[in-house]
Amino acid sequence: MKRPLGAQISHMLRDRGVEVIFGIPGVHNQEMYRGIEEAGITHVLARHEQGAGFMADGYARATGQPGVAYVITGPGLCNIMTPMGQGYSDSVPMLVISSCLDEVAAARGQLHQMKDQEAAAAAVCDWSHTAGSAQAAYGLIERAFDEFELNRPRPKHIQVPIAQLEAEADPAPPPNQPALRTKALDPDIAPVLSLLNTAKRPLFILGGGARSNLWRQILSQVGGACFTTYAGRGLVGTGYALDFGATLARPGSAEIVASADLVVAVGTELAEVDMWRADLGHNAPLVRVDLDAEVLGDAHRALVKLQADGESFARTLWAATEGADPATGWSHEEVAEARTRWRAEVDALRPGILPILDALRAAIPPETMIYSDMTQFAYVAKEVWEMSSPYHWHHPTGFGTLGYALPAGIGGAVARRGKPTAVIAGDYGFHYTMQELGVAVELGLPLPIILWDNGKLKEIEDSMVRAQIAPNAVIARNPDFCKLAEAFGAAAAVPSTLEELQHTVRGAFDASGPTLIHVTPEIL
Template identity: 45%
Template sequence: MRDGGVSVGEALVGLLEAYGVTDVFGIPGVHNVEMYRALPRSGITHVLTRHEQGAGFMADGYARASGKPGVCFTITGPGLTNIMTPMGQAYSDSVPMLVISSTLDVKNWGQGRGRLHEMRSQLNAAATVSQIAATCYSARDVQDRVAEAFSLFASARPRPVYLEIPLDVLKQPAGRGWKPRALASKPRATPDEIASAVARLSAAARPVIILGGGARRAGTAAAKIAEKTGAVIFTTIAAKGAIADDHPLLAGSLLPNPLATKVIMAADAILAVGTELSETDLWYQTFDITTGLIRVDIDPASLARPYPADLPITGDAEAVLSDIADSLPDQNKADARAGQVRELRIACADGHDDLRQTITTVLDTVRAAVPADTIIASDMTQIAYAANEVLRFSQPDCYLHPAGFGTLGYALPAAVGARVACPDRPVIAMAGDYGVQYTINELGTAAELGKPLVVLLWNNDALGQIRDDMVHKGIQPNAVTLINPDFAALAKAYNCDAIRPQTLDELSSALKTGLAAEGPVLIEVRPAIVKG
């Protein structure tokens, strides 16, 4: 407590709690300790990370798994620059993240006086990876900006919000007004827009539905639309699990496959929902969609680029799809195209090269060994690139992958965040031997949680995908091999167990052991396991 009542830093914690925040990721430092003054007497759990990058990725995984905003506390200067990579990942993948940082006293901004952690402009740096970036010059500013952040998360495309509070403001008396405000609602489609969408889909002979991350919780309505119209359903990586993988009209996450492209190009109506139809969704720089495109998105800007829609609808995916599904004639056309979907999936699988077939065998073992509700956070690695297509899920929010920004080091801290968000669900981090070393220090954070968490490490002693890309492009492979640490010994140094299965049966057993352990377990897998 400070003279005259609580400080702004203390009141901030109470305000976050009032907005429903239960967990915060971060690292206390000399410039943000005022934010920590009230934490011990609050209902908020603080997760101490080993690096601000880990804090940001944990907040990302937390948000994707729970649907709640992930919240981080960081400090001036390097605290911000360290967390900007996770902020960029969350921005590209539309993940709600609130980053609250200290900044120097206003009188010292940009003065070049050599103050600790001094930057020319924290705000301008953070703005490059934020939907909102704001400086709070007073207690009222903090209240307004926090309200703005949670209103954005509740009603618009969710992306990172960055708030910085000068050191002198953090210490000021808080005053009054620290109460949560009513939040805005998500937009809905007009009756005319719903009627137009229904007419176009009803008249189509070869409709297609593409579900993106913004529609990952709209799967029930999307399935009804598909069944009533005979539409083939594709999902982006972010929407895996929106439709149960055994649904007869679900083609799956096959958008980059040329065989899938043919189906989409032959469509006479395409309902694309909650997706930018971007390069990282399609892996085509140009995708020839010229007619019949119905786009539904909560972000009006996404409706105009890169593929203009014949019918653009601004609205929440679940609400719009539910309205369309309820308005379509009560009929079942699923059988009409189920055979085409089945043949497409078989043809895509038959086209796998030897490496993809090897990894698919490993992933099939993983899928069979773990419960259906297991959360898997993946990294940018060959096993994840295969999983993006072939790993099957029966419910949403189970597969967390850094699709848009494509950063290494995501899997382990994101899995820790999911572990915090969903303490009763199994969680796996799936990473490669190179990428895991970006954030391997967060094994310490995982160990401190004292809960089971499996790190499935795909070890080929190389930057395997880059090596293969070099070969494909006629470049002599270079700078793609490395001397790895003893991962098992490294895990044990963090008080974690380690297993090196030699056969697929041993992998299955190791996964079950790991998910039942009292703390993290690293399972190191090499490609030769398929021959073991």
């Protein structure tokens, strides 16, 4: 039946599998809220649109399905642009739907007015378009969901004029058949097999797009060593003897890469934030497998370029290499020696964190999904914390925003009811989005929030010292974080020993709401 378009949009989203929407209502987008409950969708009320965006991000990373957010015209959209930029960097499927003014060129002084809202959003997402009719809105939503399946998943923004949201509209058309992504087939991988057949030291670099549970078997079949990017951690599980880990940021990794006689990079940009250097360091032929054509044609100059998803490439490669004679050029000893040396480097670079991480890892169930913020505690963990399963640690790589962990963790916990989710944040970054504690309390989420408080922007202070700049503006007055958490209705604890930390964290997973666990360097 006919309904206002704002209501029809919610029904269309539900027909395409959307179960949760994050957002904040306002007078401009209230018509979008008319159909949410009627469509059977759960709405999570954020305390700030930035929080809503990060919640949608965290939900998408936990489920693999698009995270959806509703925001208002002008400031609402501006506030969610940081999460959109983060999602663009990290290949997160997000759909942001906002209201917009009906006319801006011939009118001034309107509520929430921007000069060009569509263009502003376009700067931080895959695309941003205005739906001037019901059919345009339906078409753009359908396009977004198709592209989430077909292409590298990235945020999209659709804005709908207020008058259109209020106007009566026919229902959206039923969903089409799911779009089919390009798959790697036997002929496609023939050049890769030819190179593998002669390689003695094949090296695989697995990124977040290398989605498959077959990589450990593939590596064993071909005798391959591997690195993972931060986003690819856990793809080979733990204990594989030729796994160098997520250590591409260690300067010595370039020497290892240079010693390989074949490098196969799957689902990774090989970006600055993956390696913290300009060049990978390879001397051997490079194979790139990626959905993104821009990645395939980048400055690393791959010899073989295959545009395909990582999962189908892995499946095809696994079948083609079954029973092959594995290469024997790598030794378990050289991998173990490199990892031991790099662990010591990490500890020396940011001392005092490693023992706390080791204690924390022992207390956290292996199936826990962790969301971390831009903090030294997480920087150390990304290199040394081995993951038994992929896509269980999410970090704001790339765009690198502060304030990500708490709201993203809330989105992940909403998606994973009954499964353990944890948050790791630094004291300064926590200031950005700490108001979202209210959402976690409201929803009764058993969410351990490990707050690393060294009383300063320590990473920036260290960088200033290295640059021979007198540290400036790196210390901010912190509140009593435990009292703050309790004021929101959350539990709080200040463990004084590592054993107490472990006990507190274990208990937090069984609590009836979030627990802020305040940790300082003095715990050692």
